Amino acid sequence: MNGGLRERKRAATQETIERAAISLALEHGFENVTVDMICEASMVSQRTFFNYFGSKEGVIIGGTPAMPSNDHIDAFTRATGSNLLADFLTMITSSLLEREPDAALFKDRRTLIMRTPELLIRETARMSESEDQFVAIIMTRYEIQGLSPANQPELEDEARMVIALTAGVLRYVRHRWASSQPGASTRDLLSNSIELIHRITNDHSQQPKGTAH
Amino acid sequence: MNGGLRERKRAATQETIERAAISLALEHGFENVTVDMICEASMVSQRTFFNYFGSKEGVIIGGTPAMPSNDHIDAFTRATGSNLLADFLTMITSSLLEREPDAALFKDRRTLIMRTPELLIRETARMSESEDQFVAIIMTRYEIQGLSPANQPELEDEARMVIALTAGVLRYVRHRWASSQPGASTRDLLSNSIELIHRITNDHSQQPKGTAH
DNA sequence: CTAAATAAATGCATAGACTGCATAAAACAG
DNA sequence: CTGTTTTATGCAGTCTATGCATTTATTTAG
Numbered sequence: 001m002n003g004g005l006r007e008r009k010r011a012a013t014q015e016t017i018e019r020a021a022i023s024l025a026l027e028h029g030f031e032n033v034t035v036d037m038i039c040e041a042s043m044v045s046q047r048t049f050f051n052y053f054g055s056k057e058g059v060i061i062g063g064t065p066a067m068p069s070n071d072h073i074d075a076f077t078r079a080t081g082s083n084l085l086a087d088f089l090t091m092i093t094s095s096l097l098e099r100e101p102d103a104a105l106f107k108d109r110r111t112l113i114m115r116t117p118e119l120l121i122r123e124t125a126r127m128s129e130s131e132d133q134f135v136a137i138i139m140t141r142y143e144i145q146g147l148s149p150a151n152q153p154e155l156e157d158e159a160r161m162v163i164a165l166t167a168g169v170l171r172y173v174r175h176r177w178a179s180s181q182p183g184a185s186t187r188d189l190l191s192n193s194i195e196l197i198h199r200i201t202n203d204h205s206q207q208p209k210g211t212a213h
Numbered sequence: 214m215n216g217g218l219r220e221r222k223r224a225a226t227q228e229t230i231e232r233a234a235i236s237l238a239l240e241h242g243f244e245n246v247t248v249d250m251i252c253e254a255s256m257v258s259q260r261t262f263f264n265y266f267g268s269k270e271g272v273i274i275g276g277t278p279a280m281p282s283n284d285h286i287d288a289f290t291r292a293t294g295s296n297l298l299a300d301f302l303t304m305i306t307s308s309l310l311e312r313e314p315d316a317a318l319f320k321d322r323r324t325l326i327m328r329t330p331e332l333l334i335r336e337t338a339r340m341s342e343s344e345d346q347f348v349a350i351i352m353t354r355y356e357i358q359g360l361s362p363a364n365q366p367e368l369e370d371e372a373r374m375v376i377a378l379t380a381g382v383l384r385y386v387r388h389r390w391a392s393s394q395p396g397a398s399t400r401d402l403l404s405n406s407i408e409l410i411h412r413i414t415n416d417h418s419q420q421p422k423g424t425a426h
Numbered sequence: 427c428t429a430a431a432t433a434a435a436t437g438c439a440t441a442g443a444c445t446g447c448a449t450a451a452a453a454c455a456g
Numbered sequence: 457c458t459g460t461t462t463t464a465t466g467c468a469g470t471c472t473a474t475g476c477a478t479t480t481a482t483t484t485a486g
Contacts, residue, residue: 034472120341167380196371
């Protein structure tokens with residue numbers, strides 16, 4: 001059942017189409033590439049293309065919304081760290097990185113997404129598509145941390161705000177990813193972003209930063 | 214030149230189409246309404262529809278990105294308040310509210326947008342479409358506040374993060390708008406949201422909130 | 427190994443959003 | 457009233473996307 005011919009062929013076809021699409025889009029710009037062009041380059045029918053990815057955008061940003069693995073979720077809900085936003089952001093970025101094992105392809109995708117408004121919009125929207133699931137995950141963490149279920153509504157509000165903020169920050173992170181050097185550490189990038197947020201929300205307007213530390 | 218027949222007719226046509234579109238979409242759901250249906254209801258050709266709004270979504274969320282008025286921008290750049298994020302958010306929401314004088318129509322739009330994922334995505338994206346202009350506005354404020362232009366790059370980063378965060382928070386605010394009662398104060402909504410953000414970013418995990426304060 | 431069952435790939439027809447281009451109708455300026 | 461400038465429309469065509477029927481390939485049961 002596993003590793004059968006069918007499964008392997010399916011994976012191969014998917015990869016062929018994806019690579020063709022990314023390559024074409026990098027060369028001509030996403031909006032100047034038609035689905036037919038991608039199909040011809042990857043030798044499948046248009047119908048097959050849509051069977052795999054559902055939409056033209058899907059071939060770049062992924063046909064199905066990315067959900068963190070159970071391991072990541074566990075690590076998040078049980079984290080002892082006190083910074084909810086940082087931990088959540090870490091979970092999300094980890095699962096994004098892990099989704100694409102091929103580093104070069106990962107970066108090509110990022111580059112493409114950042115230079116194509118349409119794609120960036122979609123990718124950003126992905127987070128809120130799964131909003132309810134994320135809320136559930138955050139609520140689990142609250143629960144494990146022993147927060148009283150009494151004020152569940154307030155906690156849920158808080159969770160939604162965390163997700164909204166994360167979606168915003170992710171835009172920033174993606175931008176950095178796309179222009180990063182090979183050795184760049186995502187961990188550092190995240191902690192810098194969190195620090196930046198702190199500066200902003202605790203803004204005292206006087207000597208906000210810059211030369212500081 | 215002003216108040217001419219042409220201009221008035223144009224405004225009337227636009228309003229007719231918008232009302233027809235919103236009404237139809239509220240009744241049948243945005244995705245079940247075709248452009249042809251809107252055209253028939255408002256007695257214009259399809260071509261005219263696209264001349265006015267550019268896209269099916271445009272008729273709901275507005276054909277052109279909303280930019281705050283000069284008054285709002287001035288108020289923002291010269292604000293003495295120390296909370297950059299709060300001030301920026303205030304400027305944005307004010308200009309959104311002011312854009313639609315008809316309160317009932319404003320709420321219909323919000324309701325529609327919140328119940329239609331596709332529209333919500335677009336509306337959210339609107340903010341980043343004008344990102345560069347917003348960055349410029351924020352930089353002006355920094356300048357007026359006497360921040361050294363020496364660390365301009367860092368300040369620009371900070372500005373972009375503020376915009377990203379605002380985009381996130383706006384999602385939350387819109388949600389509240391759509392479900393709010395007539396008398397609800399936007400000012401209160403904003404200050405509650407800001408407070409929520411503070412709780413999150415200063416999170417101490419122990420007694421984070423709920424019964425507190 | 428063969429035949430039935432299952433899954434995948436394809437072709438075809440069609441809807442619906444959107445654009446370019448040419449033309450007709452309306453409003454305006456002098 | 458006449459020439460100019462804006463709007464409105466018609467029409468043909470492109471492109472994404474979906475439903476349905478058919479063919480082809482893989483798997484599994486006997």
